[in-house]
């Protein structure tokens with residue numbers, strides 16, 4: 001803890017020092033918590049894949065419980081592995097990882113396109129420069145998530161909806177932090193962070209209420225009515241799929257678990273919003289990359305014209321650089337894998353790992369070390385492009401897995417890739433994106449420096465960019 005506290009601004013530098021001194025598998029005692037730091041792709045694969053059935057639980061941080069009704073097992077991402085988790089994970093998978101060409105995929109691409117089109121129509125008509133803030137990006141993503149998962153379109157300016165967007169981001173920001181009290185729960189007797197934790201819990205309770213009343217509303221009654229009249233397995237959206245499962249198998253998932261599941265997935269809006277804002281920031285700071293992205297988008301529309309001159313998911317195969325700009329943002333973000341915990345005594349390489357040890361993954365080292373990447377600090381999407389003849393395609397090295405792997409791997413990667421792709425492609429096609437002024441440029445550089453955390457500063461403190469409509473497309 002002492003060594004890590006030396007690197008308050010970026011604890012990953014502390015992890016790197018530990019790796020340099022002691023190797024790829026290092027046992028740590030973090031307060032009352034036994035932990036092991038792993039820093040090689042080979043050992044990570046041992047944890048995530050080879051012994052995925054052993055390292056499948058999560059740490060029991062009190063903070064996690066506060067967000068989920070005082071029981072972290074209500075959460076999709078922070079619970080231990082269980083029969084309920086198996087069921088709700090596979091259900092979530094069919095909702096947020098729709099197969100290419102399926103009805104779900106077509107529905108997702110329609111939701112994304114209509115929201116992006118709306119944003120462009122509302123802003124481009126003015127032909128004036130405007131300021132884009134993180135809140136705008138979060139609202140765009142929240143609209144897509146609500147529409148796709150629950151077929152809901154909150155009215156413009158709806159205060160309950162705007163409040164939920166802000167609260168989801170607040171909770172997301174908190175989950176991405178790490179506190180000494182997580183590892184030394186006894187510190188709570190000193191009332192450390194009490195008012196802050198109270199406000200996190202309050203926001204989480206209010207979001208739970210929002211989900212049940214506004215996102216779900218009367219859909220349970222509607223699902224029951226549909227099943228009684230036609231009984232067909234045709235569901236409209238993820239919410240209906242989940243409610244249908246609840247009606248048919250009430251003993252396999254409680255109502256509370258269902259409400260947290262849909263709430264967790266709607267909350268994915270904040271992860272996508274923060275990543276997209278990062279990508280927009282990187283594009284603003286790197287005009288030469290922006291120019292290449294613009295040319296790629298313009299050419300894609302020429303070879304595959306679309307209604308309304310919008311870049312759609314159908315353009316993905318001919319826009320590898322745009323795809324690569326998302327990967328490069330993920331590399332720079334170096335968001336950590338949520339810690340895993342082993343449920344029985346086991347071994348990692350030749351080391352004994354006792355039951356209940358928390359595994360920390362040194363993804364920062366794998367993503368930012370000059371041992372693995374040429375000029376790792378540079379934002380250079382082309383590093384993910386390979387060419388065979390005149391055809392370019394994406395190629396990812398084996399040590400890069402931003403969404404993790406195995407039975408607890410991220411469920412949101414398709415939402416991230418599809419939304420971020422369509423949004424950035426249409427933004428660069430229509431606008432020149434730049435820093436607002438020198439002060440904002442400095443802030444952007446500071447906030448985008450790799451720190452192993454996906455959450456940007458909260459909306460009121462986050463950098464802003466300027467968008468000037470292009471004179472020609």
Ligand code: HEM
Nearest residue numbers: 076077268271275335337338402403404408409410411412
């Ligand atoms: C840039 C955005 C995102 C990144 C970098 C990211 C990354 C990750 C990582 C590294 C994990 C941990 C995997 C593990 O422990 O092995 C994870 C878990 C998870 N992610 Fe994401 N994620 C993102 C967005 C999303 C979105 C948009 C959603 C929902 C739609 C989502 C849903 C989940 C869930 C449910 C889990 C927990 C899975 C489980 O524990 O079984 N993620 N994510």
